[in-house]
Amino acid sequence: MEGATVLVTGAGIGLGAATAVALGEAGYRVIVTDILNEEGEGVAAHIRAQGGAATFMFLDVTDTAAVSALIATVEAQYGAIYGLVLNAGIARTLPLSTLTDDEWDETINVNLKGMVRVLRAAAPSMRAAHSGAVVCLSSIVGSLLGWPEHIPYGASKGGVAGLVRSAALELAADGVRVNGIAPGVIRSAQTLDPVNSLGEEGLAAFAETVPLGRVGNPEDIADVAVFLLSDKARYLTGQVLAVDGGTTISL
Numbered sequence: 001m002e003g004a005t006v007l008v009t010g011a012g013i014g015l016g017a018a019t020a021v022a023l024g025e026a027g028y029r030v031i032v033t034d035i036l037n038e039e040g041e042g043v044a045a046h047i048r049a050q051g052g053a054a055t056f057m058f059l060d061v062t063d064t065a066a067v068s069a070l071i072a073t074v075e076a077q078y079g080a081i082y083g084l085v086l087n088a089g090i091a092r093t094l095p096l097s098t099l100t101d102d103e104w105d106e107t108i109n110v111n112l113k114g115m116v117r118v119l120r121a122a123a124p125s126m127r128a129a130h131s132g133a134v135v136c137l138s139s140i141v142g143s144l145l146g147w148p149e150h151i152p153y154g155a156s157k158g159g160v161a162g163l164v165r166s167a168a169l170e171l172a173a174d175g176v177r178v179n180g181i182a183p184g185v186i187r188s189a190q191t192l193d194p195v196n197s198l199g200e201e202g203l204a205a206f207a208e209t210v211p212l213g214r215v216g217n218p219e220d221i222a223d224v225a226v227f228l229l230s231d232k233a234r235y236l237t238g239q240v241l242a243v244d245g246g247t248t249i250s251l
């Protein structure tokens with residue numbers, strides 16, 4: 001895998017940033033993408049400072065033309081992409097009583113269609129190379145549990161689990177594996193937001209319920225993503241792994 005190219009979406013902060021850094025440490029060439037320019041540049045610079053190879057490129061996963069153009073640019077520069085970490089996502093508190101079509105569309109557009117856009121653009125050269133692995137960020141919400149006032153989020157993340165299984169079958173014959181991670185509650189900007197998620201106090205309270213005794217750190221997810229992309233996971237495809245400190249087996 002030394003020098004193979006992996007592209008990570010939403011890699012400026014949180015789980016995506018931790019995964020990009022872990023991939024850099026593992027010897028991959030990391031294409032750090034995000035709509036957060038400064039943060040994304042910072043992650044790429046950090047990887048390079050540690051002796052790794054990384055480039056930041058602005059990418060909004062809701063822009064089909066931009067996704068296709070970026071994939072073409074990366075392929076022209078570095079050859080076929082080996083791996084994708086489809087991580088960009090948003091979580092919004094959206095009670096059913098006031099949910100608008102635009103709000104529903106926004107979450108689905110980023111969390112679900114955003115993944116398909118990148119996968120669709122990168123898949124032809126991955127299939128031609130007969131080698132590749134994809135990791136999609138689902139959630140225990142949607143794939144295994146519910147979350148009140150977050151129907152669009154839960155639907156998008158349940159959709160990701162379905163995407164993983166179907167894409168895994170479609171690409172298996174061409175040597176491309178597709179898996180998902182369903183994180184439990186992980187400390188990040190998303191979960192620290194008290195309006196759209198738990199906030200600091202909510203995280204502390206939730207930690208009490210987790211069998212392993214704490215909420216997760218972004219690195220807890222990053223290490224699993226690196227494993228799923230690696231040859232150590234060579235016989236693993238179409239699975240969505242709950243990485244949640246035991247939350248979903250304890251309820």
Ligand SMILES: NC(=O)c1ccc[n+]([C@@H]2O[C@H](COP(=O)([O-])OP(=O)(O)OC[C@H]3O[C@@H](n4cnc5c(N)ncnc54)[C@H](O)[C@@H]3O)[C@@H](O)[C@H]2O)c1
Nearest residue numbers: 010013014015060061087088089139183185186188189190
């Ligand atoms: N933190 C958790 O507890 C948790 C749990 C389950 C699943 N997840 C999922 O893991 C992923 C990362 O979560 P996080 O906690 O790091 O979130 P975060 O909010 O901290 O980071 C999300 C990243 O996605 C990027 N992003 C948002 N819209 C984008 C767009 N249109 N195009 C490109 N990038 C965009 C943001 O700029 C940011 O870098 C998300 O898909 C999230 O739903 C997180």
